[in-house]
């Protein structure tokens with residue numbers, strides 16, 4: 232099974248570019264290709280404090296989306312040198328983040344704008360996770 236690592240610059244480049252491709256594939260499936268979507272990899276100290284807080288100390292994805300201008304940025308955040316993802320895990324992150332973009336016209340509307348609204352965050356994450364798993368063909 233393919234495992235994506237980020238020990239060397241080359242590995243990180245490959246990971247970042249493959250992850251961007253995955254996001255592109257899923258943006259097409261979800262009909263959001265007309266959005267301006269940037270995809271970037273943050274590694275180690277590049278991972279911002281804000282993203283670390285949103286990720287709760289775990290590796291993963293963070294997305295900001297502006298439905299008015301149909302612009303979004305997806306960050307894949309790898310906190311440590313030995314961070315790694317299996318093919319399936321990486322795809323799950325990509326699908327999850329693109330679903331955030333797909334649903335942002337709805338989720339941003341009822342958002343209070345407070346960063347630490349526990350119930351709001353949990354609700355949005357639950358909806359996004361269930362939707363992305365259904366799209367990937369997982370039925371839990």
Ligand SMILES: [Zn+2]
Nearest residue numbers: 327331356359
């Ligand atoms: Zn999420």
